[in-house]
Amino acid sequence: MTITKEKNKTTLSKDQLAEMYHQMVRIRNFEAALPDLFLKGLVVGTGHVSLGEEAVAVGAISALGPKDFVISTHRAHGHALARGSDIKIILAEVFCKATGCTGGKGGSMHIHDFDRYFFGTVGIVGGGITIAGGLGLAAKLQKSGQVCIGFFGDGASNRGTFHEALNLASLWKVPTVYVCTNNQYAMTLPLCNNCANPDIATRAASYNMPGYSVDGTDLWAVYETVKKAVDHARKGDGPSLVVANTYRLSPEHSLRTSSDPTTKYRPPGEVEQWWAEHDPVKITRKKLIDMGILTEKTATKIEADAKKEFEEAFQFAINSPEPEFGVAFEGMYAPEEGGK
Amino acid sequence: MTITKEKNKTTLSKDQLAEMYHQMVRIRNFEAALPDLFLKGLVVGTGHVSLGEEAVAVGAISALGPKDFVISTHRAHGHALARGSDIKIILAEVFCKATGCTGGKGGSMHIHDFDRYFFGTVGIVGGGITIAGGLGLAAKLQKSGQVCIGFFGDGASNRGTFHEALNLASLWKVPTVYVCTNNQYAMTLPLCNNCANPDIATRAASYNMPGYSVDGTDLWAVYETVKKAVDHARKGDGPSLVVANTYRLSPEHSLRTSSDPTTKYRPPGEVEQWWAEHDPVKITRKKLIDMGILTEKTATKIEADAKKEFEEAFQFAINSPEPEFGVAFEGMYAPEEGGK
Amino acid sequence: MAHTLTFREAVAEAIKEEMKRDPTVFVMGEDLGKFGGSFGTTRGLLAEFGEERIRDTPISETAIVGFALGAAMGGMRPIAEIMRCDWMTICMDELVNQIAKMRYMSGGRPEIHLVVRTNTEGGIGLGPQHSQSFEAWFCHVPGLKVVMPTNAYDAKGLLKSAIRGRNPVIYMEPNSLLSMSASIPDEDYTVPIGKAEVKKEGKDVTIVAWGTMLAKSLNAAKTLASEGIDAEVIDLRTLHPMDTETIVNSVKKTGRLVVAHEANRTGGLGAEVAATVQELAFDSLDAPIKRVATPDAMIPANRRLEKYVLPQEDKVIEAVKSIV
């Protein structure tokens, strides 16, 4: 068992860091816009935004190569954007438009981008943890050198799938890096009522794999730790568990629940305090400026560009057509003709 | 996390110890007889014998009061006998006779004795782990002072239910003592291919509960450790995990598989060595004689009595009637009349 | 005297009254305390009963249901909630192998008095993994009882029967009905498990429905009436054990049957209704029994597509017309 708290390091180049900030801002814009768009009726069903989790998405996914696999959760927008997916397609999917990645059939809980080996989102909490192990197994059996990141939340870590998957992944030394985004809430349940031992990284010991607990608002810490785990996996040394501790800055668990005014389950002031002191976008911006990687001006330019990109995506999504009725029944089975 | 290796202690009286040896011998006789009875066609379906696990059953169950709950596994005969169940009724059930505890409808995998709060056996590996937590919860909510032991095996510890149940039991501080009988095999899979970290007690740390690893051939160690965990639970301090490490001395996983000659998956000599060096019945006998608690004569008398008791049980079971056809459809639903 | 409640309030009121009546009744599940349940069906209970009896759980569906079983064996009457029917998939072992069989496997000894409540069916744009209804599975499992009320009155009365009963009950709450109101008597009442209800009498065709399809069938019956077709509409309410008698009597009168449910068609409970009725009322049937159901397809999130895939009123009308 290794439980280490990573410190900032800088193996990252200036350009990489600027780009990573850019990604964080893209995600921030996207997520910040959604609650309002939901209230306007544009987001269909529900959706889960990842405010406060930008450094986890970008830090972790930046540690991957282009052919590495990613499995995400119900809170997936940030992961897709960090993976480089087209923001237009993702927003269109959140609007359930024909131009979305599933053609509007999945919505926010079913984001994927197969071209980028972003192998989809699972709306069942904890459902992806086993799948991520299987993707690692495929890589191992095919000796492809690919690694898989399997994202999940603090709440998901209490599903039996977590236990079964991490044990099996370790026994088989599959190249899967398990990244737990601990935003301290599972829907309305705080971490301490959720995990009997709130130090989730401790659990790695049960599976004889490295376990890391990192500050999830610290882009560097996330990146370096996940990178270490990815390298470990790629070398054939098996899976790791990285717990990135941050906070759910989003007003509510989901867009659907946020429309319900009766949902007071967080201590007063908690959200505001985290916004003030632990906003990962603000923290990263300041650090990059302090380090001389960004200037106020270049930072503002990144932010303006991102805003513009989102605005274009919005126009694209809102102007996209609704799916045709006929597609509703398409894509259930692959045609058997032309199989192996 | 507390992982302690317990040493022999003797808070037990002479009479208690003699009686515990008696129980171990009863179990030994019962289990040793079954493979042959299976080949003779008397045992129906299958059955799982617990040779090598007698000290775990007797040590753990002796730490309970008469109204405490027990939930067992597919390998349940020893637990029932240690709980004081009538050996006749248990053997009759293994023969699926009308006089068995379920009237022959369950067989070896469905032993229970509600009068002794032995709340049954679950043929689904790991299925009882959550139930044991719920029994603890019932005791807690009713402030009855009862404690529950939930038995399961090393193999079962890799089911998701283990994870979900231990986490929840700890969060709710239910008075359940989880006793894992590590006999080093899950069917044909050795511990090291089964648990990524073979030190199963380590897992207690994930759930913030005490974890103990004890020599499961050492009656004293099992008793004292489980007693400590039972006292802890009864005080309201919540669950513990006790892993009792022993070995499956039985020739095969189940009576059914033992009839199959192709099943060679244990290293040659392993079973023989454990019989020679780690037979818990032999060990206990010697220790009790060394301690002056038994003499060769009293020990032999216990063994002869147990043999006689089993012989009587055998006559009872074999002469018991087959169940009537009519009972096949009884007992599925409780009659709603006379309900609350 | 009476008061008006929505379906979701009726659920909460039934629980509240039973918890007051019987100290062994308690509630466990995800986000049902402070939050009052993801679908608002347990609002107000925490304030009244406290955390000891209104128990929020982690996301651990096997533990929720397995603990409920243990608690029932230990003398309690748990009401466990699985937030969505789609996730009943996670605790099927507990439901099917343990809860349904515990009494039988134990020689008929223990009473497994527990209720597993779950939000079922689709219709609110939650997509393929959050819109399913698996009542057919549960009805295939001897040892369970299965109910699905369609209105606040039955919701309260059936839940009370389930809580007071001596057997495990799967209690299914159709998603799109939770905000519908009904008049609720002020005095205590129950609705018996095992009895269907004729909601509208008619002589030309029988429509048996449950869940969301009941209201759609009643609407269809109105339209049909205006075209001179007099449909009898039966709310099945208890899905298992099924009130075959009420259905067969109706079909003997009308000679025609349409079964309507939202779950997928193949292997849906509509098949069971049809198979049973054609066996018991073969000579009375003047036309084939028709099923109205979601075709064998996933339920898309897009609202237009969802509405297109889920069976609507027009499908009921079509089915009736095809046999009348």
Place this chain on the structure above:
Amino acid sequence: MAHTLTFREAVAEAIKEEMKRDPTVFVMGEDLGKFGGSFGTTRGLLAEFGEERIRDTPISETAIVGFALGAAMGGMRPIAEIMRCDWMTICMDELVNQIAKMRYMSGGRPEIHLVVRTNTEGGIGLGPQHSQSFEAWFCHVPGLKVVMPTNAYDAKGLLKSAIRGRNPVIYMEPNSLLSMSASIPDEDYTVPIGKAEVKKEGKDVTIVAWGTMLAKSLNAAKTLASEGIDAEVIDLRTLHPMDTETIVNSVKKTGRLVVAHEANRTGGLGAEVAATVQELAFDSLDAPIKRVATPDAMIPANRRLEKYVLPQEDKVIEAVKSIV
């Protein structure tokens, strides 16, 4: 040329040949390596292919099936084994919410080419938790295909089709048939998924059966023949998608139908067959469709009781006689 194999050997041979043919095929599950499977269906494979491709797993049914899904998405063709159908309850989320829907949820992109094999039905005294057959559940889940062969020839041919196919297949192996032998061609062959087989032609009544009930139905047909009743017996083989055409054509000829399966009656797939046939062949039916199935009861371990509860030949004969 041909050779003789038991059902269990045919399973192993199909896997062996497909593993040789396609390096992406591999096997995972409990005790299937050295031990050759709890029911002996993977004997000899470890020696031939080694631990990399014949993978023993811990007792972790959700991981077995979830890993298989991930592996399929990553380009492999896994054959996952869940030792007993009763334990499919444990991985229903993986089967129903993930595997069945992954393609659809992903806009029709990935091919989920995997097989989940499981030993099903009872008849060997293993009691209530080890004797069930849940084919009706799986057929209720769009996105899956479901097969249940009744003989070594079909076992091999259907398994090959499943392995080579482009969709997830639940492959169910009836417990009591594993030791039965058949002649197997030496050359490569497949049996197509989706086609039933008429095992015996007849003109008085159609019997549709699968699993253990097929042999019992064929025996029943012999007895019936001696009494002058000429039954046509159909082996359904693929349960989903169902070969409705073959069944309906037969019923159009005979005018009478008995469906026989071992799973519990209520909600069993027999209901689906009956509901479908009465709809599509209403005018051809001269009598109600009868179902032969295990009544809604648990399956006891005692062998006499088990035999009494499970449907036997005489029940098929009785059902036929009641409508002929």
